[in-house]
Amino acid sequence: MKAAFLYRFLDYIEWHNSTQEPFTIVILGESNIYSPLLEISRTKNTGRRAIRVRQISSVTEIGASQVVFVSRNYKYGIDAVINRLYDKPSLIISEQKDDVEKGSHINFLISDNKLKFEINLKTASRSGIKIGSQLLQHATVIKR
Numbered sequence: 001m002k003a004a005f006l007y008r009f010l011d012y013i014e015w016h017n018s019t020q021e022p023f024t025i026v027i028l029g030e031s032n033i034y035s036p037l038l039e040i041s042r043t044k045n046t047g048r049r050a051i052r053v054r055q056i057s058s059v060t061e062i063g064a065s066q067v068v069f070v071s072r073n074y075k076y077g078i079d080a081v082i083n084r085l086y087d088k089p090s091l092i093i094s095e096q097k098d099d100v101e102k103g104s105h106i107n108f109l110i111s112d113n114k115l116k117f118e119i120n121l122k123t124a125s126r127s128g129i130k131i132g133s134q135l136l137q138h139a140t141v142i143k144r
Contacts, residue, residue, distance in 0.1 A: 001115050002108055003036035006069065006093060009106065010046045012135035015066055015089050016128030022050040025067040028081065029057065029074030059084040070094040070104070078102050089128040100142050105129060118142055 006025070023046045027034045034055045041051040054065075059080050062068055070081050072095050081092055082103035093106045100107035105124040108117050118140040124131055 002095070003033050003040060005108070005115065005117065006033070006037065006067070007040050007044065009091075009093075009135060010067075012132035013091060014130040014132070015091070016130075022052045023047075024052045024054065024063070024065040025069065026062055026065045027053070027055045027069045027071060028059070028062070029071035031055070031069065031071035031073060033069060033071070062090070065090055067091045067093060070096075070099070072096050078104055085127070087126060087128075091124070091127075091129055105131075106139075116140065 010023070025037060027037070034053065037053045041053045045051055056062065059076070062084065066089070068081060068085065068090050070078055070092065078094050078096065078099045079102065085092060091106065092104045093108070094100070094104040095108040097109070100118045100120045103123050104120065105127065106117055106119050108115060110116070119131055119136060120142045121131065122143055
């Protein structure tokens with residue numbers, strides 16, 4: 001389910017100065033989101049750009065990725081990612097409680113047995129990422 005959400009997010013987000021080909025999503029740490037995203041990347045694209053999905057184990061491997069998904073299994077946590085990508089145009093998506101307050105742009109959470117997400121507009125804007133109003137209306141918005 002998270003993979004489908006993540007893919008749909010791409011339709012509602014604009015990256016400042018992102019012209020790279022292909023569009024790159026990295027999964028930081030072991031996660032069961034990798035296989036479904038890989039499958040999506042084989043048949044879908046974002047705009048006219050092919051999607052490339054990589055699973056990595058270190059922030060030093062992130063490179064020029066448009067999306068970084070930080071798995072709850074990543075042992076160094078969100079702080080290492082925030083320090084590495086502080087003002088870079090990479091959308092940071094996480095899945096740990098309080099990660100959005102620490103600087104993640106989007107954080108998945110389970111509420112009332114449903115998958116939901118929260119968005120930190122301040123950190124996304126600082127990174128040159130614009131999140132569309134159509135996505136914001138479905139999220140809990142954090143402005144700190």
